[in-house]
Amino acid sequence: MRKAVLVVTLFVGAVALAAPPASSPALLEKGKASFTLNCVPCHGVAGAGDGVAAAALNPKPRNFKVDAFKNGEKPENVFKTVSEGIPTTVMVSFAHLTEEERWSLAYYVLELRGPGVGKPVAAAPAADAKKKKK
Numbered sequence: 001m002r003k004a005v006l007v008v009t010l011f012v013g014a015v016a017l018a019a020p021p022a023s024s025p026a027l028l029e030k031g032k033a034s035f036t037l038n039c040v041p042c043h044g045v046a047g048a049g050d051g052v053a054a055a056a057l058n059p060k061p062r063n064f065k066v067d068a069f070k071n072g073e074k075p076e077n078v079f080k081t082v083s084e085g086i087p088t089t090v091m092v093s094f095a096h097l098t099e100e101e102r103w104s105l106a107y108y109v110l111e112l113r114g115p116g117v118g119k120p121v122a123a124a125p126a127a128d129a130k131k132k133k134k
């Protein structure tokens with residue numbers, strides 16, 4: 001009986017660990033480093049979809065600043081995109097990266113998207129006021 005309780009506790013603990021980590025300057029730094037390594041060739045340094053490989057691609061890499069995100073714009077949505085990729089495109093899965101690294105990428109992509117995270121920059125003149133809103 002004790003053993004069963006212990007197993008359940010460990011299981012719940014493991015699930016809790018899988019919850020999104022909060023964003024932090026350190027995590028964003030990590031995201032930036034990983035983005036530079038893994039994503040810049042297509043998405044460009046500032047995420048404008050203008051990396052060196054972009055010209056040859058169809059569909060084009062997403063421009064994080066202005067394009068809509070078809071999988072959604074919450075950190076968990078971008079995490080899913082990075083983890084699973086987008087089928088039939090060159091946007092492949094990055095599931096080989098650690099979960100923490102994928103979260104850091106999700107937050108960094110949204111940082112590149114702009115201060116009004118989740119909203120296209122052009123449509124968010126009051127972005128600063130909304131910065132802390134979830």
Ligand code: HEC
Pocket residue numbers: 034035038039040041042043053057059060061062068069070071072078081082086089090091092094105106109
């Ligand atoms: C080989 C080129 C390539 C690389 C490398 C690449 N992407 Fe992409 N990415 C694309 C393309 C192309 C699309 C658009 C696919 C489509 O139109 O459905 C895309 C789309 C996306 C989207 C938009 C998802 C949505 O909901 O619309 C996100 C977010 C994204 N990529 C993040 C990343 C991150 C983070 C990395 C690095 C870990 C990365 N990509 C690496 C080509 C690339």
